[in-house]
Amino acid sequence: MTSRTVFPGIPILASKGFLGKLDREDKLFLLTISIFLGLGQPRNPKGKRKGPGRPGTLAPGPHQLPLDLVSRAKPYARMEEYERNLGEMVAQLRNSSEPARRKCEVDLQLWLSNKRSLSPWGYSINHDPGRIPADLPEAQCLCLGCVNPFTMQEDRSMVSVPVFSQVPVRRRLCPPPPRPGPCRQRAVMETIAVGCTCIF
Template identity: 55%
Template sequence: MESRDTLDEGKGERRRNKRLKGRQGVNGWRNATSHRPSLDPVLAGEDTLGTDVPSDGDEVNFDKYIEDMVSQVRNNPALSKTKCVVDRQLWMSNSRSLSPWSYRINHDENRRPVDIPEAKCSCQGCINPFTMQEDRAMTSVLIYTKIPVRRLLCERSSRKPRKNKKCVPRYRTVVESIAVGCTCIVG
């Protein structure tokens, strides 16, 4: 038979495990700041964007989310500025970065969504945090992510290619790389 100390130790261990389990996020352990919502629309998660955040298989919300981003780029000149300067007064991450970037609209008629906002580095070098001037000892490079899009592709009705056989254009889901920001590298 187990002693009272052993039983108490077991209960304490279960309580501790239960508390630790509650600290785990979706992708494992959370850090102390992971529960705070971001003020930056680029960095914001579901907490600040609500139902407009695209979820798996929810193409309507994803398209709406992309349309909203395109609208923001078109209507906010601060997002399209191509100057190589850091503006700490603005809350947008692209203006505060040591490798600032602007946004442009990537337009493609054979793709849905037709317009996707895409980052473009504003500097060749990076901003030196001490002088706040561009330093060409470092290099600004684009950061890419892959997103699903529907592309108009030509599909043959049979496997064997035949002469004079016309293709049938259809939208197919493909994955494309889109620039989402810039970062500094040495070199």
């Protein structure tokens, strides 16, 4: 009779009656493992699926929305959350008790990435009354050069440049003043500075 160890302390004996050789704790452990392995198996084995559906899709029931309605509803929820987060950031900028420092320095004590960067930046409020949201936080580089990581002083042999990104906004489309009428909204992407980086 030979034995091999799969798990430390649990020998698997290569004989017909190896279960008889295991003590109660080892049998309980093997039973637990087999139950968890069984629970992890799919309900319908491959090749025995019933119905024409693709794997992973569910037919809409009385308690489920069709998948196309869910996918159409999600972008609106994300957009509302996105605009709410932007509004909170603009409110923080307006209510900030910290004076607007335009100093080119790195503050390693702060967790904010814009103050720890070798090309630090601050935020200002970009206001446009024809846009929804009307106020967006916009990055402004605090250095002409970059902070040298060895001296922690500004080095003008390098250049700080803004990093731009496209952000989704809505534009108010109103008729010219002589013609009264309701304003419409159109979703557009607007380019705005979101940070700064250093180039050599």
